[in-house]
Amino acid sequence: MSFTITGRVYEAESGLGIPDLIVEAFDKDFLKNDELGKALTNSDGGFEITYNEADFKGRFEHFEGNPDLFIVVKTPDSSKVLYSTEKEIRSDATENEHFEVAIPKVVLLVREVDSSGIGKQLLKILIGFAWIDGVLEPGELAFLKGLAKEKGLANDPEIKILLSAQKPVQTEEFYSWLQAYLGNSPDDKIFHELYESLNSLIYIEGGLNQPEKQHLQAIDTLDSAPPETRQKALERRFMSIFLDHKFLENLAHTQQISPSDRATKVSGYYAGVPQGILSRFSAIANTPAIAKDPTKLYLTDNFAPIKEEISIENLAIIGELPWYLSGMFLRNGPNPQFPPVGLYHWFDGDGMLHGVRIVNGKASYRNRYIRTDGFVLEETQxxxxxxxxxxxxxxxxxxxxxxxxxxxxxxxxxxxxxxxxWEVGAPHLMSLPELETLGRHNFGGKLTSAMCARPKVDPATGEMMFYSTSPIAPPYLEYSIVSADGELVQTVPIDLPEPVMMPDFAITEHYTIFLDMPLKFKPMRSAAGEIPIEFDRDRKSRIGILPRHGNNESIRWFTIPNCAIFHVANAYEEDSEVILIANRMDYCNFFVPNYNQNGEVLNFDLETLKMCRWRINLTTGAVKEEIIDNVPSDFPGINDRLTGRRTRYVYASRVALYAKPKPLFDALIKYDLETGSSQVHEFGKGRFGGDSTFAPLPGGNAEDDGWLLTFVWDDTTKQSELVVIDARNFTGEPTARVIMPQRVPYGFHSIWIPS
Incomplete structure (x- = not known):
């Protein structure tokens, strides 16, 4: 029996037939596909392939029916697949099958590669690449003209126009060339060819900036990697060439827009990029190809998410809750509702509130997801x-x-x-005590940027101070004040020399204190599986002091040695000095472990944490740094009734160094800043906590009249507890241990809201 395949290949936009393309037909088999035949398309794009049973039936012909048919369309030199139906098999094909093949014009912009590997299409990509920053530098133009002459393309009409430098190559046009060149499944050879060509362009005067050069130079380290890893790494690093801060600019502009409007308002640098290229970027982003995957840390053990949202009354209690302790303890933290896309960082998970309400010596628990726009959309999908x-x-x-x-x-x-x-996002309003999400909160439309994660409330005036940072364009810092009744009354820009992450700040009775640390926003680092923030060891750190209701003209900056300050305990004024109490780090890896070849942890940044005090003299300009304690600790806190005022006691969580690289905390420390002494409350073997919050005794006179509250996980019994510690009997047994009805994963910051 003979079989016939007919068809026509044509340009999708015009309907014109495409001649001289290779069409191959195959029978899809489990072990090896059988080639049934091939043909060239004629002047109208038509083709015909004939074959018989012998072409697809072998030793086991009695068990095999008609072929499971698919076709592949290739360029005349067979170097590139333009179209394939392998994912749309025609099972048990009939004697006569017909295919109509429409190929978009952009796919037909195939590579015209000469023997040197650089042809017209690749030259066009190089020209477009030179224009990617909006400027064709003289050195770039001279190089490209020389290359065109060398390859015999100097008189090509299209190349002559492109090299006239009178008409910039538009972003969407460049990406269409790139998409056509790479196709859907580029191999290592294509990427290496592209890299070699781009490197020629880079190492001339006026080429790419240093970070982009470094990304391309990193190609040399990939040769020993497995092929599948090497290709993904090549793709990620190549795409990183075209990244800049513009995607974050779009993010900032759309942060406050409702989902129904947001899709139509995403604009700017990437608006004209073809969907195929954008989808390819996203697919590459989802591949854990380069970084050592920290998923095993942050999706396992007590970092792992829980699924249930529950509400439970009358919790079991070991000990006795103080009768005067009345309110709600809340702790926020990451809890991804679905397996992550690509690499997972501890900061990524969907927010979940865990709340324990204490009234009349009894306790109840509830946990709720924070239902942001993204959460709801993922829940739907x-x-x-x-x-x-x-x-x-x-x-x-x-x-x-x-x-x-x-x-x-x-x-x-x-x-x-x-x-x-969240550090760089809009705040969300929640109900209390239900913990249901009420939506984004923008202070009556006055908040047009993000809101930092650690706002400060003045206990005397009731004002709330916060800031927002921009990773894109000036102003990189904006400072806001909210009145005691919740009205946003002031937002002023503050000049910074470059965009930085600013995890915390401080207030005193009359001043607001900003921390300009060398935590630089570097979005291209994400292309290498790294967090997009880089600690610059060569840059000085700065402390900025601003009169509370001042502006950019009234801020004063004071330089301190290179360090990172993530969390502040307090600040206050003393004569002509401003005193800042905080934990400092020598450097910062942002909870991403580094390993040597033997799998040993390197550079565990938490072990460099120290409780420190800075004295900034506003008269002389002198700054003095003092180490309060060398024992690594974090999450410092105070009795919030003294925020911005002189403080004697500071509480912090001690780092469990033996657990590295896991960021675990095995005790609380109480510092007496007057005597220089400290006390430790041990959680016990195999028990780990986190951020603690001070709940003051109503009517208490002493600064430490009250209790410390924190969630503790017992890794032996696999049980979570809310531990209540008498701050005046700090080293003694907990006043009470409230048994949680389910596991409470490790998280971030907590607060106490009195009834």
């Missing part, structure tokens, strides 16, 4: 959509979002409102 910090963002911006605000870092209580916060 029943899968994660957006990758996290260790991945490239979604350049195709599904639902108008390139990144998701997980609202997972902390919470704040002010003017009768409960807000959940």
């Amino acid at each position: 029943k899968q994660a959509i957006w990758p996290g910090l260790l991945n490239l963002p979604r350049f195709d911006a599904p639902y108008g979002l390139m990144m998701k605000n997980p609202a997972n870092m902390s919470c704040a209580w002010h003017a009768g409102k409960l807000l959940t916060l």
